[in-house]
Amino acid sequence: MxxxxxxxxxxxxxxxxxxxxxxxxxxxxxxxxxxxxxxxxxxxxxxxxxxxxxxxxxxxxxxxxxxxxxxxxxxxxxxxxxxxxxxxxxxxxxxxxxxxxxxxxxxxxxxxxxxxxxxxxxxxxxxxxxxxxISFKRTLFRQMSNETSNTIKRIVKGLFVGVPLLIVITILLISADEKFANIMMEIPEFILKLNFLEYFFRFGAALMLSLLFFGAFQTLKKRYVLPLGRQTVQSEKVTWDSVIAGTILVLLNAIYLLFVVIQFTYFFGDALHEDYTYAEYARRGFFELVLVTVINWTLLLICLKLVKAGKKGYGFFMKAMYSLLIVASGFMLASAYIRLSAYEAAYGFTLDRILAHTFMLFLMVIFAYTLIRVWLEGISIAHFYIIAGLLFYTGLNTINLEEVIVDNNLNRYEETGKIDIYYLDSLSYSGIDGLITLYEKDPNYPELSVMLEHRKEMIEHLRLDTWQSFNFKKQQVVKRLQELELK
Structure with missing residues (x-):
């Protein structure tokens, strides 16, 4: 009890x-x-x-x-x-x-x-x-006789059949008589005034969530796990021939070294390829190099997982090939990073470009740890990748990336006099904050005052009094926008 x-x-x-x-x-x-x-x-x-x-x-x-x-x-x-x-x-x-x-x-x-x-x-x-x-049986039907419970079940079944039939007949009667139709049409209007459907769905959502929480907590209360022997399935271990893998790595590393030596000025120099504009030079090279780096990473993981070197001398050779592949990939990441930075300097900063920068930094960390793993085989690579990925994603959320984008674009405006106000306007409140700062620096910037006037009109219709939506950045920008005096 x-x-x-x-x-x-x-x-x-x-x-x-x-x-x-x-x-x-x-x-x-x-x-x-x-x-x-x-x-x-x-x-x-x-x-x-x-x-x-x-x-x-x-x-x-x-x-x-x-x-x-x-x-x-x-x-x-x-x-x-x-x-x-x-x-x-x-x-x-x-x-x-x-x-x-x-x-x-x-x-x-x-x-x-x-x-x-x-x-x-x-x-x-x-x-x-x-x-x-079980609860329905214990509460609703426990004090009832079998005859009464069977009667209730039949009534429920009758409702399942009768309600759709009632709807069809009502529609036909509405079509047949105009006065009856007017009376019936007033009922939904009355229900809508009471917000019956809204309250019904809100109650249903709360009840459903409550039952899910209850079921999850009750299930997790039982901390039993099936023995590992019952859950593991013995299967033949897949391996990859070490000679084949070594041949592939030698070919790739050779082409990478040749590519780096011959194209070094193309990677880091200011000279443009004669067939491309500045934008095409930076953008095309960036995507190609990142793609090659991801392919190298995938190949490296497959080799580390499936290739068994066997002899000690050949094992050292494979580790050297892995290391060379990682170094070449690091070089390509650095090249891609420089290309994207050049593209941003010419055309401004966006969320996609900032995320691409951070992803390349993440790959550099991954490759650095993988290089350690190549020579220290006892450490786990999967645990590190997952933890690093979680920290990377959480770190992106702790940094206000939109504010970083706005600050960089404002700094670029100070140097070049160029800024994309339409992109800033497409951002959230950090973008509006940047537009206000730009207006304070240059009130005569084309179309900026019209854009901010539109934003001032929009915030008048916002529901700022709901406690659920309280946000420090939003409150700061709304207050700043309300105090802004446009010429």
Missing amino acids: KQRQRTFLFLLICLGLGILAELCFFHGVIGISYPIFIAAFYAVLYYRLGFKVSHRRIGLLLMVMIWVLSASFLFYDNEFFYGINIFVIPVFVFVHIVLITTPNHVDWVSLVFFNRVVQKISQTFSYVKRWLK
Whole structure:
């Protein structure tokens, strides 16, 4: 009996969490509401599961990332990451709560752990379905005789058949009589005034989220994992002939060295190829070099995974080939980085170009670690890649990239007198902030005052009083825009 009361109490807590989720995510633009919900969610999580968790280090790292990503909704206003993080954060949260309830002997970079994540998703829905079925039987039909319960079931079946038939007949009657049609048409209008449908869907969303939270927490409460022997399937290990791999690496490294020596001035010099404009020179070379680098990385991973060198001397030769391939790839990344920088200096900074820069820096870090892995075979490469990827993505969210773009474009305007105000206008509030700064420097810039006047009119229609949408950057820019006096 006590166990049933505890379950009912926890169901009420999950209902409160579901209502909070509906309030946080279904009432306009998300702002401070995301970190508030994350705080409430983890409070319920640790209330239910306690603080005895597994995989403490990676679990703590992942939780910090979740908090940082949710806090970005409060401090920044980047539309690109806004759309992505709405879906990324729930995935991170679910993986995290499965991770900290999975025994330490299960590697978190393994097929076993991936299967457990998928299994927990399935078990959550199965638990909710089973619990609802049992609860209805215990509450609705427990005090009823078999005859009464069967009668209710038949009534429900009759409703499933009768309601569609009622709709069809009503439509026919509306077509047959105009006065009847006018009376029936007043009913939906009355319902719309009451916002019945809106409240119905909001209640349904809160209830559905509550049941999902309840099912997930109840499922995760059972920390049982199938023995590893039952989940691993013995299969023949795939290998790649070392002589074939060595031949491929020798050919690639030879062409890379030749390419670097002959085309060195083409990589780093200011001379243009006679067949290309400046833009084509920078843009064409950039994409080609990045593509070659990604191909090299893929080939390197395949070789490290599948190739067994065998003899000690040949093993040293393969490591030397791997190292040479990494160095050549690093050179190409540096060349691509310089080309993109030149393109930005000529045509301005955009989010795509900044992201390309950061991705190349990420690849440089990956290649540096892979070079260490070539000579120290005992260290794990998969763990580092995943952790580095998570840190890279979280780092992008901690930096206001749009503000970086705006500052760089304003600095370029100071040097060249050129700036794309239409691109700044396409950004979020950081772009508007940059337009205001530009106006304060040069009020006579063509079409700038018209653009800012349009923005001032837009903010008058914004719902700035909703607590869910509170955002520091938004508040700062709106206040600055309201105080701006246009000539």
